[in-house]
Amino acid sequence: MAQRLVLRRLLSLTPRTLSPQGPLAPHGRAFSTSAGCRNTFNVQDGSDFQDRVVNNPKPVVVDFHAQWCGPCKILGPRLEKMVAKQEGKVLMAKVDIDDHTDLAIEYEVSAVPTVLAMKNGDVVDKFVGIKDEDQLEAFLKKLIGA
């Protein structure tokens, strides 16, 4: 999809970053104190992925998504919510496949959303497409328990 370099910079300077005091509103990209956001983070680059996902002692679900993908916008928040319910036993990493194409290609992502379950650096489970809350809960529990 097209990008306008100027606008992207503009959008990144929104009130969120410029807000004066008080806790900032919970948002996927900003720091926040809400439990859900502590367990979820956006992958910054390849080495960040290595540190926080591959080398993480805790199991991590990796949500490969794209800005242009409608179903991703539904699955993302739903998965975040279910991850939060697990009270820190599993973490969630979000990877935008256009920003991190190498990573997406390395993990053979074709369609989005693709969610990988990773434990000790290995992919132990995965699914593609939307799932409902019960299915997600089962997926996460299996990852934690196994």
Added chain:
Amino acid sequence: MSPPPPGQTQLPDWDGLKLQVRTLIASHRVMIFSKSYCPYCNKVKELFRSMHVEYYALELDVTADGPSIQQVLAELTNQRTVPNVFVNGTHIGGCDSTYQAYHDGSLQKLLGDSKDTEPYDYDLIIIGGGSGGLACSKEAAALGKKVMVLDYVVPTPLGTSWGLGGTCVNVGCIPKKLMHQAALLGQALQDSRKYGWQYEEQVKHNWEIMVEAIQNYIGSLNWGYRVSLREKSVTYLNSYGEFIEPHKIKATNRKGQVTYHTAETFVLATGERPRYLGIPGDKEYCITSDDLFSLPYCPGKTLVVGASYVALECAGFLAGLGLDVTVMVRSILLRGFDQEMAERVGAHMETHGVKFIRKFVPVQVEQLEEGMPGRLKVTAKSTEGPEIFEEEYNTVLIAIGRDACTRNIGLETIGVKINEKNGKVPVNDEEQTNVPYVYAIGDILDGKLELTPVAIQAGKLLARRLYGGSSTKCDYINVPTTVFTPLEYGSCGLAEERAIEEFGKQNLEVYHSLFWPLEWTVPGRDNNTCYAKIICSKHDNNRVIGFHVLGPNAGEVTQGFAAAIKCGLTKELLDETIGIHPTCGEVREGEGTA
């Protein structure tokens, strides 16, 4: 055999000498039969030294049996002179021939066959990841070749850029047709009330929602191409490719990192970019089609400069979305197309709210106010007199033509000739440039059609000829096309002017008719605008050589006719074909010549 050559008294052992010569040729990668005082021999040795290629030179002036060896060579190669050069057993010739082979790459190719050299990194490198480039790469990879594609979008003056897929996918056919559809839906909503649909709300159009939806779809296409390249094992680099020496390119990515790659064969598929006017304010304040399809704000009151299909299609859908649109035309509409049809296209747009300013060119664009959109003041001059035109617009869209991206990719370094006037690349009927290992496809071809399906077909067939043993060439005759203006114009074959030029008016029979699409009757839309014209060649059995239709779904209608024309459609066959009713396609042309 002949008497012993001068300088020798003994009768030579011809068989022994022939064996000696053949052994020398076979056992040295580069074998030069030379004479120590010969300047041309030195030139040739110099060439190989500059290429860091080792050669073996036999100086015939100081070798025993030198003259006899020269005789043997003469019989072997029809060449009496020195230097007499062989590469990997293949006879090249003298100094001129060797240099020629160096310049056109065949020398390097011969050298490459040796096990001692570095083989090329790739069988095929394609510069440009658009319709042509991607089709060619996938076909070549499917035939088992090692292929690389480079695609890089130089941002527009306003900073717009896009992903893999080329013009068609990102800033051409795809978003254009979607926006055209958005405009048609607006018209359909208007018609719907006449068909009984009742709704209270005022119907408005939200530009941002449309652009986001279209860009999301394009994003999925960009990703789809990346996945399909990966699946076919084609290496993709998001880098700018330039030739630095024969068979070698330099690839620079967005961060400035440089890599080098070599290949046996190259395909140029770099496409085109919009041309600017070259007047004050054009690059700072005006947009082109490269920017329009991802514009994050509604363009508002728009001036479209140009009369190409890009200009008319854009003006058409912008007006269809409810914007105030003016088209500034320097001379004629749709240059290269049938002019009667072009004028009808323009006339329809005019009766439906698009303003036309004919025979004027902009000379200056000033910014009155910044914003999204801002306010711009355009000053234009008449092409026929001193008249000046001034007007304020929110957006100025320049669509006066497109230039081939061939000037800054190092073509001069490897000797590929381009047409200096338009930057396009002349090729033979196998898409080969003047340098044998470099081919070109798509919009950059000189004298060929600028259409996605043509580029795709040319790319696929080229790959099959190179690697699949095929000899099928791309057929550029009778290619159908459609202009997606509010009233669509589809055509296949010759424009009437071209037909008259080629066959003479007296040899043509032109059948034409106006028609009223059934769907337009109820809402009371124009009953004298849709039009179809068929041009037949009288002395060729009334063969259909030109088909033109102006009406809804012209693209769909034309596609079928294109196949019929390829099969040699004649007027008689057309008349014998029973129509589908009620459709626009069934229109029977009336008798009589235009």
